[in-house]
Amino acid sequence: MYTVAICDDENIITTTLQQLILEWNPTLQVTCFTSGEELLQAYHPYDAIFLDIDMKGINGIETGRRIRQMDKETKIIYLTAYRDYVAGAFEVHAFQYLLKPIKKKILWDTLEELFRYIQLPEKKVVMDFHTVNGMVCLAIDQIYYFEYINRRIKIVEEAKEHFMVDKISSVLVRMQEFGFSMPHQSFVVNMLHVKNIKNQQIYLDNGMLVPIAQKKQKSWKQELTTYLSKRLETQKGRSYANR
Numbered sequence: 001m002y003t004v005a006i007c008d009d010e011n012i013i014t015t016t017l018q019q020l021i022l023e024w025n026p027t028l029q030v031t032c033f034t035s036g037e038e039l040l041q042a043y044h045p046y047d048a049i050f051l052d053i054d055m056k057g058i059n060g061i062e063t064g065r066r067i068r069q070m071d072k073e074t075k076i077i078y079l080t081a082y083r084d085y086v087a088g089a090f091e092v093h094a095f096q097y098l099l100k101p102i103k104k105k106i107l108w109d110t111l112e113e114l115f116r117y118i119q120l121p122e123k124k125v126v127m128d129f130h131t132v133n134g135m136v137c138l139a140i141d142q143i144y145y146f147e148y149i150n151r152r153i154k155i156v157e158e159a160k161e162h163f164m165v166d167k168i169s170s171v172l173v174r175m176q177e178f179g180f181s182m183p184h185q186s187f188v189v190n191m192l193h194v195k196n197i198k199n200q201q202i203y204l205d206n207g208m209l210v211p212i213a214q215k216k217q218k219s220w221k222q223e224l225t226t227y228l229s230k231r232l233e234t235q236k237g238r239s240y241a242n243r
Contacts, residue, residue, distance in 0.1 A: 007036060016102070020104055045071050050098075052079045068092055076094045077096045077097070079100060140175075144158070145204075146171045147186060148186045153171055181220065181223055183210065
């Protein structure tokens with residue numbers, strides 16, 4: 001059974017949304033919350049969360065950030081009354097944004113995309129790297145960043161590091177098509193794992209920090225926004241392709 005949470009401080013929104021979701025598929029288990037605090041306190045993994053951005057108390061952006069600390073897999077669909085909704089939300093990696101008032105057809109189209117995507121098998125890209133200890137095969141999504149240090153390239157995964165002899169510029173050329181970027185002359189970072197940017201520091205979703213060059217701050221933030229927008233479109237494309 002798939003589980004869905006709705007979090008909005010307007011009861012009429014949660015009630016209406018719940019009715020429309022169950023009308024689309026009555027087998028879904030739908031739970032409603034009226035605040036970010038309530039959702040976080042009772043949180044357990046959901047397949048999808050419909051989350052209002054503008055709530056009293058903890059707003060939807062901060063609620064989404066805290067959810068991501070506990071659950072990196074759930075699909076978050078933001079609800080908003082404003083078209084300018086992206087700023088501040090990029091690190092949450094939202095699946096979709098829906099404008100209020102929610103239209104039935106748009107909601108049902110989103111649900112269809114969402115559950116087709118959830119049911120797709122995850123295809124992992126694996127690449128070979130010639131390290132100082134020999135050849136290793138690494139899943140791209142498990143690499144957090146590359147760092148040029150002491151004339152070597154350090155490859156950083158969640159719980160392991162590898163070293164190879166190469167140029168950081170060559171690493172960028174090889175990895176750029178997979179969502180890696182260079183925010184600093186000594187680093188190539190996986191934008192998939194970027195959580196936030198603050199005070200010339202990039203915060204990754206596992207707590208690691210990567211510096212960002214001052215002169216690159218504005219252009220790199222735009223690059224990250226473009227990457228996340230393309231990733232969202234790719235998710236939609238995968239969903240439509242499997243209809």
